[in-house]
Amino acid sequence: MTLKVGSWIDERAGTGAIWQAVFLRKIPKVNWLYALGSASLFVATMQFVTGILLTVYYVPTPDHAYDSVQYIMNDIAFGWLIRGLHHWGASAMVLLVFLHMLRVFYMGAYKFPREMTWVSGVFLLLLTIGFGFTGYLLPWDQKAYWATTVGTNIAGSVPLIGELVKGVLRGGENLTALxxxxxxxxxxxxxxxxxxxxxxxxxxxxxxxxxxxxxxx
Ligand code: HEM
Structure with missing residues (x-):
């Protein structure tokens, strides 16, 4: 039955060729270090799923953010698990993406013809760090508040554009609802x-x- 449905779709949408190219392509004999990219992808997917679930109860306002996180942790069924996965997943992702980059660098896999793969990877690393920086403030506890105060102050110390960047990040002078x-x-x-x-x-x-x-x- 599944096969029939599969070939029905394939005849009309050519999905077999995509399946072949993605899952049945030939790869050289590699080792476990080559799994770091897929591990990064797995954790990124997990972050998407758990993050979406967290938005169901999380409220991004100063008077409710902290309480909504406590509510997720203590009162929602498996809320602690979803938040725990998202919390530790964030650190795991930074670590895995970084180790994946080290593997690529150490093995010279960034060289021709993979320069564009490397450059897109650099953006992925920056984005991962951006996720960590913006996510850290969301629980709106003391640690979050002061870490972001320090982080935005560091951005503010950049010559010439620092104050502007800090203002844009904070949405004003101080850390507020904005x-x-x-x-x-x-x-x-x-x-x-x-x-x-x-x-x-x-x-x-x-x-x-x-x-x-x-x-x-
Ligand atoms: C969200 C982050 C990332 C994901 C999901 C990801 C995913 C992947 C996957 C699945 C592969 C193929 C398997 C492997 O070689 O491990 C790969 C290869 C590659 N990645 Fe990433 N990657 C990420 C970040 C990065 C970063 C930060 C860099 C470098 C700055 C990078 C550079 C490369 C290069 C050059 C290859 C080709 C390696 C080869 O042909 O041997 N990637 N990536």
Whole structure:
């Protein structure tokens, strides 16, 4: 039955060729270090799913943010699990993406013809850090508030454009409801949209070019 449905769709949409190119393509003999890219992809997917679930109860305003997180942790069925996965997933993602980048660098996989894969990867790393920075403020507790105060102060210390950048990040002089709103908007709409775009480009290139073999001595 599944096969019949599959070939019915394939005859009309050519999905078999896509399946072949993505899942049945030939790859060189590699080792476990080559799984770091897929591990990053797995955690990114998990962050999308758990993040969407968190938005069901999280409220991005100064008078409700902290309480809504406590509510998720203590009163919602499996809320602690969803938030825990999202919280630790954030650190895991930074670590995995960074290790994946080290693997690519160490094995020289950034060289021709994979320069564009590397550059799209650099954007993915910056986006991952952006997620961490904007997400950290959302629980609106003391740690979040002061970490973002320090973070935005660091941005403010950049010569010439620093004050402007700090003002844009904070939405004014201090950390207020405006800051929380724009960090939330960036965290759940802007960054995910750009991340999806860059993951698509990155994976397209990985599949189109094929992955590199581990270098010989
Ligand atoms: C969200 C972040 C990222 C995801 C989901 C991701 C995903 C992947 C996947 C699935 C592969 C193929 C398997 C592998 O080689 O591990 C790959 C390959 C590659 N990635 Fe990433 N990646 C990310 C970040 C980065 C970063 C930060 C860089 C470098 C700055 C990078 C550069 C590359 C390159 C050059 C390849 C080709 C490697 C080869 O052909 O051997 N990626 N990526």
């Amino acid at each position: 800051t929380l709103a724009r960090f939330f908007g960036t965290h759940v709409w802007v960054l995910p949209a750009i991340l999806l775009l860059f993951i698509t480009v990155h994976l397209y290139l990985v599949i189109k070019i094929g992955i590199s073999a581990p270098p010989k001595e």
